[in-house]
Amino acid sequence: MKKLIQIAFSISLTLSALISFHVSAKTFTFTAIPDEDESQLRSRFDKVALYLQEQLGVEVKYIPVKSYSAAITAFKNNQVQLAWFGGLSGVQARKLVPGSQAIAQGYEDQFFVSYFIAHQSTGLTLSEDFPDITGKTFTFGSKGSTSGRLMPQFFIEQHLNKKTKDIFKRVGFSGDHSRTIAQVQSGAYQVGVLNYKVWENTLAKGKIDTNKVNVIWKSPTYPDYQWTIRAGIEKDFGDNFVEKVRRALLNMNDPDLLKSFPRSSFVKATNADYQPVEKVAKQIGLID
Template sequence: MSKLKRPLAVMAGCCLSVAAALPYAHAAEQSVLRVSAIPDEAPTELQRKFEPLGKYLENELGMEVRFQPVSDYAGVVEALDAGRLDLAWLGGFTFVQARLRTGDAIPLVQREQDAAFTSTFIASNPDVDEHADLKGKSFAFGSVSSTSGHLMPRYFLQQADIDVDAFFGRVAFSNAHDATVAWVASGRVDGGALNSSVWNKLIEEGKVDTDKVHAYATTPTYYDYNWTVRGDLDPELAERIEQAFLKLDPSNPEHKAILDLQRASRFIETSPENYKGIEQAARSAGLLQ
């Protein structure tokens, strides 16, 4: 029995049949799936990446899929908690925050790559080839709530006995991975950390001037992004959403185009347990009390 159907069996055994049917009556009225994503890249890029996925989900689910951009990471968590969103693309740390705040947010799927994600450290000075070379210099993370752009780079620096706030001359937050690269390339800061997937994409697309910025280190691996639904979403709809993602087949050209935009080889099931390490890292780094 799937993780989404087990609660139904319990509910059916504990509640009157009429009461148990009420969530389904409510779900039958839902005609729009409201979707968002943490703003870890420019809004236009997020919209471009989601458009074909949104059309695919509409076909698979038989309902309108509406993308609702948010201004910051906290906005996604707040919207899930308030029931204004049904499905969201979250980083590992944002999922932990959402789970702690809502108590029941459910991670459905992750990209295969998210089981072994990394962050990349970059610098403008070509002579920088280790963290020690940036001592006393300015450094940028992405969003405060970013897993790959802040939490895990900070955590692994801490593991290397580097007190981030004392080690660097100035610490700033660019609020997006591509912005971090732009800040380093322009000389606004001397170094930074970002999502390795975004760094590789920018390199592949020729959007990084490697004469102005280079990668000098990569973190160990950790779990990161996932697609999460609010905990009170109709379990049958949540199951259909999960199956739609799992159905994406890289051997199908239309599916591969969607997967490529998501920088995914394929989607696989995930669970809250996968993100316990992220929660522990956040507590160790002082980002969760």
């Protein structure tokens, strides 16, 4: 009997070790919407991967994607378990994977804004009133962008009381905020709209010629970017893993890491924080 007990105990320890190894051997993967050029994104998020790996005690890998829709698809297919989404892409991803949670957002994401910009040839300058941009050529960012498409389209149609297709001479989608600046600065489009953080960051680096392009209107605030974690993650990484990831994000205080977003800090977020985004998306027909 004593031998049987010892054998059973040995088997139990072996199984525990195997289970522990199975959990620890898994790689925790994340992605981010490509709101800037790929080299900047990789520089930003490879550092974040190292930070999360140290904090979580599991292997962490950043998976780059080529588009907003690709980020959502990777999340849906469990190719990534965590994503730095915009407001709209986060809503879309959580709808596709019920039970997924927004767990953290940048402090600034609680009151995000879009900047409308114009080429100097338009003669438009910064105004508190919505500018007269009827008949101009206009570029959004990505079709799935909250700050570069969803909320701007809502503000445009709200102020001009027409559908976007009936307002502009030509409408384009640059693909990301950096390209929006470049296209308006070059005169390829007369007016555009983008994430204010990308404008401010690019301006601070001296990469904007304000003799050629300038901000003409700043939008009201709305909730935007957030970290969303996939439902069922704790089956692979253990109990309380969601809270461990949230805590790691909220405790991220390295100025270099935060500057790369750029955000001053991260604060707690919930799915309910993004109901205004979902409401607007339904109103203008981007989601059902």
